[in-house]
Amino acid sequence: MSRRARLLLFAAAGPGLAAVMLIGLGGLPPFGDYHGIYGLLLAKTEVSLRRATDIVTALNFDIRAFDTLGEEFILFASVAGVALLLRRLRGEHQEHRARGIEDHRFAGASEGLRLASLIMIPLIVALGVYIIVHGQLTPGGGFQGGIVLAAAPVAILLGGRYLTLKRIAPEWALEGLDAFGAMAYVLIGLGGLIFAGTFFKNFLPFGDAGQLLSAGTMPLNSVAVGLEVTGAFLLVWTEFLDQTLISAGPEAEKG
Amino acid sequence: MSFLPYVVAVWLFVIGLWGVVSSRNLVRTVLSLTIVQSSTYLVLLAVGYRSSGKAPIVADISHTFKLVDPVVQVLVLTDVVIEATVTALLLALVIQAHKRFGSVDPADLRPLRQ
Numbered sequence: 001m002s003r004r005a006r007l008l009l010f011a012a013a014g015p016g017l018a019a020v021m022l023i024g025l026g027g028l029p030p031f032g033d034y035h036g037i038y039g040l041l042l043a044k045t046e047v048s049l050r051r052a053t054d055i056v057t058a059l060n061f062d063i064r065a066f067d068t069l070g071e072e073f074i075l076f077a078s079v080a081g082v083a084l085l086l087r088r089l090r091g092e093h094q095e096h097r098a099r100g101i102e103d104h105r106f107a108g109a110s111e112g113l114r115l116a117s118l119i120m121i122p123l124i125v126a127l128g129v130y131i132i133v134h135g136q137l138t139p140g141g142g143f144q145g146g147i148v149l150a151a152a153p154v155a156i157l158l159g160g161r162y163l164t165l166k167r168i169a170p171e172w173a174l175e176g177l178d179a180f181g182a183m184a185y186v187l188i189g190l191g192g193l194i195f196a197g198t199f200f201k202n203f204l205p206f207g208d209a210g211q212l213l214s215a216g217t218m219p220l221n222s223v224a225v226g227l228e229v230t231g232a233f234l235l236v237w238t239e240f241l242d243q244t245l246i247s248a249g250p251e252a253e254k255g
Numbered sequence: 256m257s258f259l260p261y262v263v264a265v266w267l268f269v270i271g272l273w274g275v276v277s278s279r280n281l282v283r284t285v286l287s288l289t290i291v292q293s294s295t296y297l298v299l300l301a302v303g304y305r306s307s308g309k310a311p312i313v314a315d316i317s318h319t320f321k322l323v324d325p326v327v328q329v330l331v332l333t334d335v336v337i338e339a340t341v342t343a344l345l346l347a348l349v350i351q352a353h354k355r356f357g358s359v360d361p362a363d364l365r366p367l368r369q
């Protein structure tokens with residue numbers, strides 16, 4: 001569609017959209033004056049019922065665990081889509097091309113930056129694991145911690161060593177991690193079906209609130225989601241970096 | 256100014272939508288879409304906010320405190336992650352479009368032939 005046609009369509013549809021938005025906004029509660037009972041009820045009962053102190057994670061990996069399953073598979077499907085779309089384009093001489101960037105360095109990737117990124121890696125991993133396993137206790141959980149974990153190997157890229165990154169986190173391993181996380185999450189849900197009679201019912205003992213191993217299946221769900229998110233994001237970044245760093249090789253030679 | 260968050264949300268929605276409509280570059284279209292989406296985060300969080308309410312983490316406060324609504328926070332939390340990957344998928348489509356048509360202008364997109 002040409003830009004002109006788009007603008008005309010928008011001019012025609014805009015007033016209708018504005019009217020619907022105004023009606024919708026009129027129905028919103030005044031800011032700071034929310035009286036929805038559902039969230040309030042959960043916040044009051046979650047500690048005594050599930051021994052979880054982070055109500056957000058308790059919702060995510062227990063009360064709404066089934067919805068999270070759906071969201072996880074949106075993640076899985078879009079990452080699979082990215083891999084499918086970008087991988088088909090690569091030539092057969094990929095290994096040959098890749099050799100050219102063995103010493104690839106970003107402008108300004110000094111020795112100091114490389115040392116700093118090396119020091120950062122264990123710290124990022126520790127933070128990511130901490131956020132994932134403490135999901136049911138303090139702010140955090142699988143989604144947040146997974147992204148922090150995925151940032152760790154990227155520190156290698158910051159140091160200008162992309163092929164080292166690919167060696168440490170090869171695509172087959174990232175795909176495996178992504179799929180394993182998704183599978184583990186479904187298996188935990190099936191565990192609820194088998195041991196407690198309901199899909200995603202929290203079937204493990206709850207323990208004591210505030211302990212690392214508490215709140216039943218929540219820490220397990222958190223770890224499963226964490227692994228999937230780590231694999232998924234690293235896979236997406238690798239696919240895009242392959243496009244710029246590896247595919248660009250022969251074109252640069254031609255030019 | 257109890258309606259200010261909603262005003263900002265509407266503003267984000269409208270400029271994002273305008274970005275999609277007026278875009279001459281598919282990368283800009285995708286980024287405009289993420290701006291539209293961030294307006295939904297703001298609406299959700301603003302809806303669940305309760306004046307001087309605390310974050311729904313009861314690790315070091317009693318759950319009898321006034322807490323903001325955790326349900327909308329969960330929705331935003333998962334939505335942020337999903338948005339990032341869906342944006343990646345759209346950008347992958349842009350790369351494909353560029354390889355096929357040699358342009359990232361949405362006006363240059365043609366139907367795919369068999």
